[in-house]
Amino acid sequence: MVTVQVSDFDMRKIATSGQCFRMTEWIARPGHPAYFEVNAIGKLLQVRQEGDRVHFFCSDDEYETVWRNYFDLGTNYTQIIQAIKRKYSDDQFLMNAIEYGRGIRILRHDFFETLISFIISQRKNIPEIRKCVNFLSSKFAAGEHPLSTQGIGNGLSTGSKFPSAKQLAASEISEIIGCGVGYRAKYIHEAAKWYSEFPGNWESELSGMGYERAMETLMKIYGVGPKVANCVCLFSLHYMNACPVDVWIQKVLDQEYFGNIPQWFSDPYAGLIQQFVFFYKRNGMSTLFWA
DNA sequence: ATTCAGGTATGAA
């Protein structure tokens, strides 16, 4: 186990911030602190947080080479947030959102899984998205060696890896439909072909070409529009200026900014700010307020 | 039964 002390890290907020769909909170035993199971980048990990101390149930080596980067723990969020608060101090809604959402970090999630997850996300609610992602994973991982991790309290926990692009590209559309994704199956299949047929490395190409060109490139994929492309840019490629506009952010624009585009939209950290705003609007505000 | 859920492709104005 590795224990680190970090500020601006809240495992529960991260798990429910909607960046990825396979982080689950478990209660080991009533009265005991909750722990989180993270199924990501081909690994399974358990995490428990007590205040600003975070326990990662893995080796030192795995923490350093995998999870530190995944959770973006090398970035000083406290400093970034202070700068943002100074910059937009006259935006009271934003100040409230930041305080409410503090602790969320922008992950560096697996590229292909992020792409497929957000293709699935269109016209679906979050429990449905989670179900589809899990269904795809368990279906295509059948027969493979399951992921496992040394669980808290000596329990051994298992899970399945997200399918590879090659697996999905080689599968029949009907198999993909069978995972409950409906009309998105052909999008998934196309995206899988697009990814697996590229001779180079899409991640490094897209990371290197800059936000604008990455967006253009991603939106050429059948079934990928501006929202999905922005989510991939932000949650996987770590373009912190990428700012996905979904129904919740649209609500914010309509209701809090009266249809105008707020200043922070073009901030270099617009994506991080968007996460705070999204989280606040979705979880922190009573809808009865202005009903 | 009808509507809705973290959008996108398509075709018409």
Added chain:
DNA sequence: TTCATACCTGAA
């Protein structure tokens, strides 16, 4: 360019 509409599917 902008706008309306269909789209799988399950849950309220």
